[in-house]
Amino acid sequence: MNAKDNLIDFDVKHIWHPAAQMKDYESFPPVPVVRGKGCYLFTEDGHEILDIISSWWCNLLGHCNEEISDALCKQAKTLEHVIFANFTHPWVVGLTKELLSIVPKGITHFNYGDNGSSSVEMALKIAFQYQQQIGQTKRRRFACLSEGYHGETIGALSVGSMDLYNLMYKPMMMDNIHIEAPDLFLHPGDYPQKCMERAEKVFEEHGSELCALIVEPLLQGAGGMRIYPAEYLKFLSDLCKKHGVLLIADEIATGFGRTGKWFACDHAGITPDLMCMSKAITGGYMPMSVVGVTDQVYDAFLGEYSEGKAFLHSHTYAGNPLACACALSVIRILKRDHIIEKACETAQWLSTSFAQRFSSLKNVGQVRSIGLINVMEIVKDKTTKERFPSSLRLGYRIYQDALKEGLLLRPIGDTLYFNPPLNISKEDLTKAMDITYKVLTRNLENMS
Ligand SMILES: Cc1ncc(COP(=O)(O)O)c(C=O)c1O
Structure with missing residues (x-):
């Protein structure tokens, strides 16, 4: 048996790959x-x-990419990690400055994590706690779009609408409101307009129970790379404002130039209240995610310690310097070149x-x-x-x-x-x- 067969053989025996029927691996190995x-x-x-x-x-x-690889190697010889609670470092400060220069105007504070799903989880918790802390205690539900995908953790699955991924776990999930999104393949023509009317009805009926609406702006990726018009996103953003509902933009798949602008929200000229970023942020080098929020959201968490308003949420690898060095390098290259x-x-x-x-x-x-x-x-x-x-x-x-x-x-x-x-x-x-x-x-x- 050669080295390659050894590798595959061991893999198939002991490794459980993502989103796969492992039986398939017997006939079609990794x-x-x-x-x-x-x-x-x-x-x-x-x-x-x-x-x-x-x-x-x-x-x-x-x-x-040589430049990102060099930045990562240099960082690995300088500081690989430090606890992010009560500590900081030049690379996270540098990255935050860069993010401030590219995110939609009005996003001013950044909470770091290490993968897309957990940033969605974080955004949902922030939105919920925000509403509780500003006295909107009846706002406990989330709205999301049909065929949306936001990750695999239970909260993220709950705001996803793809049966393929979440049917099995329905009994574990939150009771969210799923709004029918435009499907311009099956329903071209006036469909976005109809979807706007539907969304409006949902908000009229349930707007006062909602803490937030979460969307993948413009491109619903895992749901089949469905593309909807910027006008629909702008409409949802206005609807959220009208009903006191926060808008969470999940830019995990769309951020950093994937849709032709820095962020998909830029096509609609909107600033969401919360924005999740991950995937391309480090150029695919290191796991990292960020939730950006506005002053309005951030300020609702400020107060004396005894008021209990803090966002008590943490991830071990938050603000990891290696990931920051890669992300800094990515943004530098995107801008310079x-x-x-x-x-x-x-x-x-x-x-x-x-x-x-x-x-x-x-x-x-x-x-x-x-x-x-x-x-x-x-x-x-x-x-x-x-x-x-x-x-x-x-x-x-x-x-x-x-x-x-x-x-x-x-x-x-x-x-x-x-x-x-x-x-x-x-x-x-x-x-x-x-x-x-x-x-x-x-x-x-x-x-x-
Ligand atoms: C829009 C969107 N949100 C969330 C996620 C989940 O990110 P992760 O796989 O890093 O948990 C993905 C992953 O494909 C995604 O496309």
Whole structure:
């Protein structure tokens, strides 16, 4: 048995991978990756894999970016970690200054954590405690959008609407209000307008019970890369203000240029009361999350110790200097090299090429894009938008086939998408489209 087989064999015997039926791993074992560079991952036996999903949306500037790697190494030799309760350090102060310069105006205080789900948990707790402390004690529920996803911890699952992830745990969950969000694939045309009316009705009926509404601004990622208009977000923001409900923007997947602006909220020109950030913040190097809040929210927690208003919430790795050094480096590169502006130029080219390449295919029901994120819906029937039976696991087959061809494409069901690093070249994007076209048409031929 060679080293590669050893690695896989041991993995399959002892390791429980995320979001997987581990039985599948017996027939389709994990891919042993030993190195990364730019948009590519390399396996032990020298195969290169083009990582078109930024290894699940966090790798922002390519794997093993020299500048970020150097910043991390330097930091590891200076200070790796220090308790964040009652201590501070130059890297977290530097990062906070940078965040202040890029977040929507009005977000002024930042609470650090170490992963997306726990930042959502933190935001929910802050919103709840805020309402209690300003005397709105009847506000105990949360509203969220259909097909929303906010993470895997119980609170985050409770404000998610995807049965796939949360059905099993329903008995453990909070009783939240799920508002139907626009689905411009299934219901184009005047649908956002109808959804606004629906949201308004929900707020009229339940507005006084709500502490907060949580949304993924503009892009509902795990729910199938659904994109809704900025006007809908602006409408929800105004609705929240009118009813004294806090707005939590979950920018975990959308922040740091993914949608063509620093944050998706910027498209709508809004400042949420709370904003969750994670994933791309460290360029995919270190786990980190941040909840940004306004003065209004922060001030409700200030008082004498005896008043018991403090937010008693902590995570061991809060403000971790290694993560801060990476995040500082990421923001420095984004600003200095005008990465978001350049990504917008590439995005224009990509969305045109992507649509030209795929939209006319018999089984492509829709293509859409935001920033460098490009999406296509695979359907059995283009007119009715009927899907292939889920038992066929078409998306999973395409995933396996693409991997064999050297592309890490990870469909969500039968929704195929690219979400590459912002500095990816047109050559690599062309290669990704070529491989996608090849495996898609091959698999669709097999279906007919
Ligand atoms: C919008 C959104 N919120 C929250 C999360 C959860 O983040 P994490 O996986 O770091 O817990 C994700 C992860 O994909 C996400 O896309």
